[in-house]
Amino acid sequence: MxxxxxxxxxxxFFFSCSVKRSHNGLAGNTVLNHGLLHVQGSHIxxxxxxxxxxxxxxFFWSNPYWKGVKFYTKDVVRWLHKDWHTQIIRVPLAADxxxxxxxxxxxxxxxxxVERLVDAAIDEGIxxxxxxxxxxxxxxxxxxxxxxxxxxxxxxxxxxxxxxxYNEPLKVSWDTVVKPYAERVISAIRKIDPDNMIIVGSPxxxxxVDIVSExxxxxxxxxxxxxxxxxxxxxxxxxxxxxxxxxNGLPLFVTEWGTVDANGDGKVxxxxxxxxxxxxxxxxxxxCNWSVNDKTEGASIxxxxxxxxxxxxxxxxxxxxxxxxxxxxxxxxxxNQNKK
Ligand code: MG
Numbered sequence: 001m002x003x004x005x006x007x008x009x010x011x012x013f014f015f016s017c018s019v020k021r022s023h024n025g026l027a028g029n030t031v032l033n034h035g036l037l038h039v040q041g042s043h044i045x046x047x048x049x050x051x052x053x054x055x056x057x058x059f060f061w062s063n064p065y066w067k068g069v070k071f072y073t074k075d076v077v078r079w080l081h082k083d084w085h086t087q088i089i090r091v092p093l094a095a096d097x098x099x100x101x102x103x104x105x106x107x108x109x110x111x112x113x114v115e116r117l118v119d120a121a122i123d124e125g126i127x128x129x130x131x132x133x134x135x136x137x138x139x140x141x142x143x144x145x146x147x148x149x150x151x152x153x154x155x156x157x158x159x160x161x162x163x164x165x166y167n168e169p170l171k172v173s174w175d176t177v178v179k180p181y182a183e184r185v186i187s188a189i190r191k192i193d194p195d196n197m198i199i200v201g202s203p204x205x206x207x208x209v210d211i212v213s214e215x216x217x218x219x220x221x222x223x224x225x226x227x228x229x230x231x232x233x234x235x236x237x238x239x240x241x242x243x244x245x246x247x248n249g250l251p252l253f254v255t256e257w258g259t260v261d262a263n264g265d266g267k268v269x270x271x272x273x274x275x276x277x278x279x280x281x282x283x284x285x286x287x288c289n290w291s292v293n294d295k296t297e298g299a300s301i302x303x304x305x306x307x308x309x310x311x312x313x314x315x316x317x318x319x320x321x322x323x324x325x326x327x328x329x330x331x332x333x334x335x336n337q338n339k340k
Contacts, residue, residue, distance in 0.1 A: 034046035034052055037162070037197050039221075051284045053280070053331070055288075056088035056090070056289075059090065060290075060292060061092050061102070062094045066099075068291065068295065069113050071292050073308055074119075075308070076310050086126065088127035090128070090131050092133035095132045095134040095140065095143070097140065098135075118130060118161065121160055122155075129199065130161060134167055135167070138172070141181055162198070162199055162253075163196065168205040168226075169202065169206070170204070179217060195221070197223075200225050202227065205228060206256070207227070209225055209241060210245050212245065214248070224253045227242055228256045229276060230258040230264075231259050231268070232261030232269050235275055253286055254287035257276065258290045259324065260299050270323065277327060277334070281334055284335060289328070301317060301325070303321075
């Protein structure tokens, strides 16, 4: 235990030193530099057909009762961009039928919160994923289609925006449940917005990308697939699924990952996080960390009571927040090591 603890301290010391050394600001406006992102084979490329790997944050569910929505502010987006060098945020519209003050029951308040963050990301010049955050999206297909039609009309002209049409399907069939749902939602979006990226969830909490890779969606352009991992889960088993999907040519997007257990709680699994980050670097995948919140659970980047206007110091960040800030802030340096 003593050894592990001292290693942890050394690792954090390294973070703070490297953060100070690399304190040289951002290389301009992310979306201005890269433009509309496109799927090309199993990769995601920018307007100049260069490989892109972005790092950023997922916010928490949008519904008021769970309180994560208090961080849905322009100031927080600005702080994440300026201080964390966040290049992409993910906005989870609480759309699960089990969330009783979510979008299905209280559409206006949830919609306004999502729009606030999307508008803030566009103003900051960073990317934003609009996420239908549900484990049962096939039960609410009509609402999902109406929502994404609205989003496509409002935001389809902005290269910043991506549509994630199903967060995490549960143990349901890809072939007969998720894929047909996705094809109908994609068809509706494409009638309005012909080009922005659409990201599709995979069964088993967006883990079964290997199954998806055997029968991907065809006939539509710019479709990527959600892959999620939590460092507290089994690394070997899950990384094999991911690698198999990539080898089969499936373009993946890690719209959500955690340093802790898959239930969002528990301790930071530092060594496993490092292994995942090596893989994301190797395959040049983009990723958003779960989540921007101050709830008392391991995955929150903030301690309870942290400001909803950003400006956070070291003492406002949880162990997960400090680790994730290091990775996001240094991500472009980390992935560029591949190219040297
Ligand atoms: Mg468009």
